[in-house]
Amino acid sequence: xxxxxxxxxxxxxxxxxxxxxxxxxxxxxxxxxxWLASALASQGAHPIPLFERYAQKMGPASGPAQILVNGQxxxxxxxxxxxxxxxxxxxxxxxxxxxxxxxATVVFPAALAAxxxxxxxxxxxxxxxxxxxxxxxxxxxxxxxxxxxIFHTTATVGTxxxxxxxxxxxxxxxxxxxxxxxxxxxxxxxLWEFLRDAADSKQLHTAKAAADGLLAAYxxxxxxxxxxxxxxxxxxxxxxxxxxxxxxxxxxxLGSRWALPETSFKFHASCRHTHPAADALLDLxxxxxxxxxxxxxxVTRVHQGAIDVLGRVVVPQSVHQAKFSMGTVLGLIALYRxxxxxxxxxxxxxxxxxxxxxxxxxxxxxxxxxxxxxxxWLGRVEVSTVDGRTLHGSIDEPKGDPGNTLSRAELEDxxxxxxxxxxxxxxxxxxxxxxxxxxxxxxxDMSQVSLVGGKDxx
Amino acid sequence: xxxxxxxxxxxxxxxxxxxxxxxxxxxxxxxxxxWLASALASQGAHPIPLFERYAQKMGPASGPAQILVNGQxxxxxxxxxxxxxxxxxxxxxxxxxxxxxxxATVVFPAALAAxxxxxxxxxxxxxxxxxxxxxxxxxxxxxxxxxxxIFHTTATVGTxxxxxxxxxxxxxxxxxxxxxxxxxxxxxxxLWEFLRDAADSKQLHTAKAAADGLLAAYxxxxxxxxxxxxxxxxxxxxxxxxxxxxxxxxxxxLGSRWALPETSFKFHASCRHTHPAADALLDLxxxxxxxxxxxxxxVTRVHQGAIDVLGRVVVPQSVHQAKFSMGTVLGLIALYRxxxxxxxxxxxxxxxxxxxxxxxxxxxxxxxxxxxxxxxWLGRVEVSTVDGRTLHGSIDEPKGDPGNTLSRAELEDxxxxxxxxxxxxxxxxxxxxxxxxxxxxxxxDMSQVSLVGGKDxx
Numbered sequence: 047x048x049x050x051x052x053x054x055x056x057x058x059x060x061x062x063x064x065x066x067x068x069x070x071x072x073x074x075x076x077x078x079x080x081w082l083a084s085a086l087a088s089q090g091a092h093p094i095p096l097f098e099r100y101a102q103k104m105g106p107a108s109g110p111a112q113i114l115v116n117g118q119x120x121x122x123x124x125x126x127x128x129x130x131x132x133x134x135x136x137x138x139x140x141x142x143x144x145x146x147x148x149x150a151t152v153v154f155p156a157a158l159a160a161x162x163x164x165x166x167x168x169x170x171x172x173x174x175x176x177x178x179x180x181x182x183x184x185x186x187x188x189x190x191x192x193x194x195x196i197f198h199t200t201a202t203v204g205t206x207x208x209x210x211x212x213x214x215x216x217x218x219x220x221x222x223x224x225x226x227x228x229x230x231x232x233x234x235x236x237l238w239e240f241l242r243d244a245a246d247s248k249q250l251h252t253a254k255a256a257a258d259g260l261l262a263a264y265x266x267x268x269x270x271x272x273x274x275x276x277x278x279x280x281x282x283x284x285x286x287x288x289x290x291x292x293x294x295x296x297x298x299x300l301g302s303r304w305a306l307p308e309t310s311f312k313f314h315a316s317c318r319h320t321h322p323a324a325d326a327l328l329d330l331x332x333x334x335x336x337x338x339x340x341x342x343x344x345v346t347r348v349h350q351g352a353i354d355v356l357g358r359v360v361v362p363q364s365v366h367q368a369k370f371s372m373g374t375v376l377g378l379i380a381l382y383r384x385x386x387x388x389x390x391x392x393x394x395x396x397x398x399x400x401x402x403x404x405x406x407x408x409x410x411x412x413x414x415x416x417x418x419x420x421x422x423w424l425g426r427v428e429v430s431t432v433d434g435r436t437l438h439g440s441i442d443e444p445k446g447d448p449g450n451t452l453s454r455a456e457l458e459d460x461x462x463x464x465x466x467x468x469x470x471x472x473x474x475x476x477x478x479x480x481x482x483x484x485x486x487x488x489x490x491d492m493s494q495v496s497l498v499g500g501k502d503x504x
Numbered sequence: 505x506x507x508x509x510x511x512x513x514x515x516x517x518x519x520x521x522x523x524x525x526x527x528x529x530x531x532x533x534x535x536x537x538x539w540l541a542s543a544l545a546s547q548g549a550h551p552i553p554l555f556e557r558y559a560q561k562m563g564p565a566s567g568p569a570q571i572l573v574n575g576q577x578x579x580x581x582x583x584x585x586x587x588x589x590x591x592x593x594x595x596x597x598x599x600x601x602x603x604x605x606x607x608a609t610v611v612f613p614a615a616l617a618a619x620x621x622x623x624x625x626x627x628x629x630x631x632x633x634x635x636x637x638x639x640x641x642x643x644x645x646x647x648x649x650x651x652x653x654i655f656h657t658t659a660t661v662g663t664x665x666x667x668x669x670x671x672x673x674x675x676x677x678x679x680x681x682x683x684x685x686x687x688x689x690x691x692x693x694x695l696w697e698f699l700r701d702a703a704d705s706k707q708l709h710t711a712k713a714a715a716d717g718l719l720a721a722y723x724x725x726x727x728x729x730x731x732x733x734x735x736x737x738x739x740x741x742x743x744x745x746x747x748x749x750x751x752x753x754x755x756x757x758l759g760s761r762w763a764l765p766e767t768s769f770k771f772h773a774s775c776r777h778t779h780p781a782a783d784a785l786l787d788l789x790x791x792x793x794x795x796x797x798x799x800x801x802x803v804t805r806v807h808q809g810a811i812d813v814l815g816r817v818v819v820p821q822s823v824h825q826a827k828f829s830m831g832t833v834l835g836l837i838a839l840y841r842x843x844x845x846x847x848x849x850x851x852x853x854x855x856x857x858x859x860x861x862x863x864x865x866x867x868x869x870x871x872x873x874x875x876x877x878x879x880x881w882l883g884r885v886e887v888s889t890v891d892g893r894t895l896h897g898s899i900d901e902p903k904g905d906p907g908n909t910l911s912r913a914e915l916e917d918x919x920x921x922x923x924x925x926x927x928x929x930x931x932x933x934x935x936x937x938x939x940x941x942x943x944x945x946x947x948x949d950m951s952q953v954s955l956v957g958g959k960d961x962x
Contacts, residue, residue, distance in 0.1 A: 096726045100719070104581040106564045123562040196744035201690075228698060232659075232705045233712060235693035238739035239731040240686060246729045247690045254691055258712070261558070265708070268554045272705060273698040281696035281812075286654035286745065354739075 047224060047274045053297035055223040058181060058210060063173045065301070071487060073307040074172045074179075076457055077140055079483040080311055081133055081150035082114070083461040086470035086499045087387065088135035089115040093246040097131040097253055100124075110493055111159040115470070117498040122163035122264075123257055126208070129155035130256030131249040134200070136387055137369045138464060141318045142179075142309045143447070144420045145186025145203070146194050146351065148252075149309060152204030153178035155256040157211040160263070161492040166215050168489030174214040176306055182207025183305040187295040188277065191420065193288040195354055201236020201251035202287065208259025216267045228272020229262040231283050242358040244367035311446040311457070314385040316369040319352040321444040322415075322425030323372065324379045330429060330439030331380065338380035338403055340431050346372060347412030347426035349419035356409065361401075368394040373404030387467045423447070454484075470499030505682060505732045511755035513681040516639060516668060521631045523759070529945060531765040532630045532637075534915055535598055537941040538769055539591055539608035540572070541919040544928035544957045545845065546593035547573040551704040555589040555711055558582075568951055569617040573928070575956040580621035580722075581715055584666070587613035588714035589707040592658070594845055595827045596922060599776045600637075600767045601905070602878045603644025603661070604652050604809065606710075607767060610662030611636035613714040615669040618721070619950040624673055626947030632672040634764055640665025641763040645753040646735065649878065651746040653812055659694020659709030660745065666717025674725045686730020687720040689741050700816040702825035769904040769915070772843040774827040777810040779902040780873075780883030781830065782837045788887060788897030789838065796838035796861055798889050804830060805870030805884035807877035814867065819859075826852040831862030845925045881905070912942075928957030 047055075088094050098116055101124035108118070111125030115132050119125070133139055134151040141148050153175050161171040186203045193199060209230035213223055236255070240247035266272065276282045277296065284291035314321055323346040330336070346352075355370065362368035368390055369375070377400040378385040378393060394400060415424045425441040443450045452460065458480055465476050482495060489495050505513075546552050556574055559582035566576070569583030573590050577583070591597055592609040599606050611633050619629040644661045651657060667688035671681055694713070698705035724730065734740045735754065742749035772779055781804040788794070804810075813828065820826040826848055827833070835858040836843040836851065852858060873882045883899040901908045910918065916938055923934050940953060947953050 093723075093728050096723050096728050099726060100723060103722070104564075104579040104719075105562070121562040196739050225703070228701075228703055229705065229708055232695045232698060232708065233693050235691050237690045237731070237734065237741065237744055239734050239737040239743075240690060241739070242737070243686075243729070243732045245683070245686055245731050247687065247731060250687055250690065250723070250728065254716070261562075264561070265551075265554050265558060268557060270551050270554050270708065271701070271703040273695070273703050274701045276695065276697050279697040279700070281654050281699070283695065285697075286695055 048278050048293060050293045050296035051224070051227070051275060051277055053300060054181060054184065055220045055227070057300040058177050058214065058223045059218060059220040061173065061177055061214070063169050066173065066176060067304065070176060070304050070306055071172055074175055075483060075486050076454065077150055077306070077309060078154060078175070078486060079457055079461055079480065080140055081154045082479065082483060082497060083464040084136055084139040084151070085114045085129055085133035087138065087464035087468045088132045089468040089470040089499060091135055091468070093249055094132050094135060097128045097249070101128050111162040112496065112498050114498050122159040123260060125159040125162070126156045126260045127253045127257040129159065131253035134248055134252040136315060136464065137317060138312050138315050138387070140309045140311055142183045142186070142305065143423055145183045146199050146420050147182055147186040147203055147207070148200040149179045149182050149207055151252045152200060152208045152255045152259070153182065153211045156208035156260045157215065158492065160212040160215045160260060164215055165491050165493045168486040168492060170215060171492055172487060174211045177214040178207045178211030179306040179309070180304070181210040184296050184298055185277065187298070188291055188293060189284060189288045190290040190292060191351065192290045194351060196238060197287055198236035198238055198251050201255050202234040204252065204255030205234045205259045206230045208256045209262045212260045212263035213266065216263055218266070222266055224274055225270065225272040226262055226266045228274060228276040229266055229270055230259050231276035232273060233258045233262065234283060238355065241355065241370060244364045308448055310444070310448065311452045313445040313452070314375065315387045315390055316375045316385050317355065319355050320372050320375040322423045322441060323348065323427050324375050324385060325441045325444045326425030326427045326439035327376055327429070328379050328383065329441055330427060330437055334437055336431070338399065341380060341406060342430045342432045343406045344376055345428040346407065346409050347415055347428065348409050349416040350411055351419060353409055353411060362395065365390050365394060371404065372409055373407035374400055376407050377403035387464065465499060475499065506736050506751060508751045508754040509682070509685070509733060509735055511758060512639060512642065513678045513685070515758040516635050516672065516681045517676060517678040519631065519635055519672070521627050524631065524634060525762065528634060528762050528764055529630055532633055533941060533944050534912065535608050535764070535767060536612060536633070536944060537915055537919055537938065538598055539612045540937065540941060540955060541922040542594055542597040542609070543572045543587055543591035545596065545922035545926045546590045547926040547928040547957060549593055549926070551707055552590050552593060555586045555707070559586050569620040570954065570956050572956050580617040581718060583617040583620070584614045584718045585711045585715040587617065589711035592706055592710040594773060594922065595775060596770050596773055596845070598767045598769055600641050600644070600763065601881055603641045604657050604878055605640055605644040605661055605665070606658040607637045607640050607665055609710045610658060610666045610713045610717065611640065611669045614666035614718045615673065616950065618670040618673045618718060622673055623949050623951045626944040626950060628673060629950055630945060632669045635672040636665045636669030637764040637767070638762070639668040642754050642756055643735065645756070646749055646751060647742060647746045648748040648750060649809065650748045652809060654696060655745055656694035656696055656709050659713050660692040662710065662713030663692045663717045664688045666714045667720040670718050670721035671724065674721055676724070680724055682732055683728065683730040684720055684724045686732060686734040687724055687728055688717050689734035690731060691716045691720065692741060696813065699813065699828060702822045766906055768906065769910045771903040771910070772833065773845045773848055774833045774843050775813065777813050778830050778833040780881045780899060781806065781885050782833050782843060783899045783902045784883030784885045784897035785834055785887070786837050786841065787899055788885060788895055792895055794889070796857065799838060799864060800888045800890045802834055802865045803886040804865065804867050805873055805886065806867050807874040808869055809877060811867055811869060820853065823848050823852060829862065830867055831865035832858055834865050835861035845922065923957060933957065
């Protein structure tokens with residue numbers, strides 16, 4: 047085992063709730079609420095019912111862990127599976143910039159399911175979630191940009207992040223964490239190929255990452271051994287799935303740098319790679335008082351990762367694919383001034399003006415933007431107006447980033463909008479859930495805390 | 505989708521039992537019996553009880569599919585999981601040479617679990633298994649040697665092979681098979697790194713491959729879509745996990761070349777990469793009437809894959825690791841003339857003469873052997889005797905290969921030895937199981953056919 051993996055597993059084994067700064071604890075609660083909103087927002091939407099039916103068919107009739115979208119219960123394994131599928135569907139869950147990892151959608155489903163199964167407290171759930179974020183983000187940074195070009199980091203690294211969270215709930219020592227990384231890392235999978243076809247794999251990826259990570263942790267607790275050097279070994283993750291891995295990232299300022307609060311909330315309901323340009327365009331249009339019709343063309347100056355992920359979508363065939371279409375997102379911004387769930391569902395594929403605007407938008411690799419990425423996601427757009435002007439829009443920190451974050455009031459508002467969108471709960475139920483999450487650190491037994499939507503499930 | 509993937513999915517959708525040559529059907533029964541022996545042989549051995557307990561904890565109390573090692577039942581998902589973990593433990597399951605895939609340990613657990621769940625016939629089970637072998641072997645050949653250097657092909661490709669078998673039981677059409685490959689391929693995982701530490705990941709790999717493949721098939725049947733070009737696409741399996749992929753392998757002589765009967769049975773209870781040298785040494789020692797003490801050194805001339813997989817093990821710390829130690833395997837051959845399960849468990853780590861012999865053995869890359877691999881696994885050893893002679897041993901087809909295969913009598917004998925080794929059943933029960941497998945094609949409903957060991961389970 048290398049010094050970096052060793053430092054990471056030592057840190058994970060030693061981490062205690064008392065060590066966590068208040069800002070980290072309260073941000074974990076913020077992220078948890080934001081995650082719960084995303085999970086409930088997908089109620090009833092394809093392909094989530096497929097995962098619900100799979101859990102019913104293959105799992106027990108009921109169990110200690112809650113399935114959020116339908117208020118049923120199951121074993122921890124299937125609750126993690128369904129809740130992780132649910133929470134990544136509406137593209138509103140959080141993102142950590144420099145790792146390009148969506149931590150919430152994999153960490154919280156696994157941690158909540160295990161906490162409910164094991165009867166752990168809210169503080170233990172928070173601690174476990176922090177462990178999952180801190181480890182997952184550093185492993186994502188370690189694997190680097192070359193990994194993300196082919197592999198869906200939230201799927202691959204997500205398996206390890208989920209595993210670490212559950213391992214912390216199981217009070218693992220350093221050796222157990224090492225085995226755990228081995229058993230989780232050797233299950234890590236998820237390819238971007240589905241994106242071109244708008245296939246359902248994104249939900250499969252997060253579902254499996256959370257469930258596989260949980261499986262690795264429970265088996266490790268029972269004595270399953272794993273590779274001791276799965277991250278850096280000659281036949282390990284980096285060897286097989288990266289060409290620019292940087293081991294020093296694994297142990298980067300453990301205990302002094304908190305990676306969790308670096309995580310961004312999503313403001314627009316689209317792929318995060320569209321957000322910098324969307325914010326830059328919105329800012330420019332407001333400043334110059336432009337309407338959509340005033341614009342002849344938009345060149346977005348982007349990092350390579352945006353081209354890799356978004357370049358596949360030419361004319362979106364589904365709402366989900368529309369969230370990966372730069373032209374569609376900028377069209378919603380130009381015409382409606384926002385790109386939330388209602389705009390996507392009501393306008394993105396329907397309003398012909400969106401299609402017209404989409405044709406005006408192109409992406410261009412920009413050395414400055416690419417050089418700053420993934421630490422900073424710079425937004426740069428060049429707009430040519432129909433009256434012949436060339437205007438530049440620029441933002442350095444998209445809405446939702448740590449320096450431009452969402453307040454608790456804004457997070458509550460986002461929560462209300464998302465659960466109303468799916469009809470997962472009425473206004474009173476939404477307020478009750480918000481209150482329950484803000485009291486997370488006071489919960490003594492998560493198996494007694496209901497977080498499901500719907501009036502029948504209270 | 506490329507022509508090759510299209511040809512493969514067309515073939516899978518169209519394949520019928522009536523098309524199968526008798527030799528393919530009867531060889532499938534042979535392989536099934538050989539697989540059942542391997543599964544039952546691991547009863548009670550670590551880490552199999554961990555998977556049994558996991559299934560009990562996370563799955564239903566009982567279900568339509570049998571768990572072979574303990575006679576319990578569960579949902580198809582957990583039966584596939586536990587049975588696949590079991591059948592790869594004693595290193596006695598089959599191997600297809602040119603794909604370096606162990607098909608049985610991933611295909612049969614998934615196919616049997618689904619056949620029992622769906623109440624399918626023995627013929628449908630045979631047809632589904634053939635589909636899994638034919639697809640898995642070609643996909644393994646497609647991904648090539650570069651894949652196998654880092655990735656455990658039985659884990660990665662095994663996910664797709666298992667998925668295809670279950671998809672055939674679910675009567676998939678071509679479009680469903682395409683979605684299925686997408687959803688299975690994007691879950692494909694498994695790294696060789698565990699081997700250096702003799703960790704338990706090999707069982708985790710086969711367990712997850714079979715279970716994940718089954719999951720992909722059931723979700724596809726319910727409408728989950730997958731990437732249309734997961735094998736050859738720019739962000740697909742070959743792009744991420746191979747540098748020498750050959751798409752033409754995917755459609756290689758579909759319907760005229762039957763890959764299933766190319767599969768080798770394992771004669772020795774060790775890693776297949778040791779078999780050519782073991783057979784060559786045995787042949788040489790018998791021919792020259794050598795004893796172990798007559799031998800000063802053995803140079804085995806091997807292919808690169810043998811060095812990659814076996815080079816990690818210097819002094820084996822466990823019986824399982826001993827099976828990956830060329831020197832230990834040749835020591836057993838030299839001292840006991842065989843390397844079966846009893847020799848490994850009673851002598852490999854215990855007899856000091858094995859350790860002495862191990863030090864005499866080295867591996868050397870041989871261009872001829874490497875060039876023939878993986879189509880042919882040539883055995884070449886150079887022995888220096890203590891009286892100063894240099895002798896050469898050579899075999900071109902290890903025992904168990906198609907041209908040097910095991911008869912039904914030899915397979916029955918292997919079955920009896922393996923189930924006796926673990927105590928999974930007594931002699932009468934063993935005969936009953938053998939008879940049941942030889943009647944596989946006559947079984948009308950696999951949910952009514954018990955294949956579990958032990959007197960309590962009959």
